[in-house]
Amino acid sequence: MNIDGKQAAADLRVKLTKEVESLKAERGITPGLTVVLVGDDPASQVYVRNKVKQTREVGMISDEIRLDEDTTEEALLATLAKLNNDENVHGILVQLPLPKHINEEKIIATIKPEKDVDGFHAMNSGRLLNGEKGALVPCTPQGCVILAKRHLGDDLSGKHAVIIGRSNIVGKPVSILFLQENCTVTIAHSRTQNLPSMCRQADILVAAVGRPEMVKADWVKPGATVIDVGINRIERDGKNKLVGDVDFDDVSAVAGGITPVPGGVGPMTIACLLKNTIEAAKIYG
């Protein structure tokens, strides 16, 4: 069974639109998100365009700042300093990856934690790890949990979640979120021994490695819930195609629920970005 991320994201946006309306009516706050894009990577341009469009659709203010590929680190830091001090900006997102001459860690550390709607700042990852209130939680991991719950119901306790991938953006934070849901969590990665048999133990399998169609049917326990975070562009039969980290056709036959690519986790990432911006405006606006 397909887990429909497009529909889940649309449902979430309906809720968020209402929250924006009541924030405006009750507190006079219109949540604002500014997206900063450095350079002209085509994939990043598409993401940024979608983020800006959807932000406006739920009634929020959205700005886009485009900087040249050869923008200096100092210039980007100065832009962020302005946004940090702008009270109409509740969320700041710097689209990654950045050009090589700019230090990503330094940029992320410069964004005010209260406006870090990506949830990448050490203050937010620390708060998430400690289970503290007020953490802005990375968007894709939030989307993964929402989709797992959409299929399995709200109570995930006791389920074995196997996460393939240990990145700061997805693998590590999504592991913490499933742990908070009382799952038993295993983090697998490129050095894990006998990865297929490890994955076969999962009730919930999250693939976040960036390897096209790596997860096959015999890696999946019958009936398991499979969340595919991968977005890989490949060429097949002379055409460009978008595929996940899971071999969809193969795994669909055994999984109880599976997110497609596109139309699974991707739309949820953007919806959760809007959610985080509203959260930031509510708490810190």
Ligand code: GUN
């Ligand atoms: N590039 C790809 N995904 C993301 C994301 O979630 N946030 C940011 N800032 N950049 C990205």
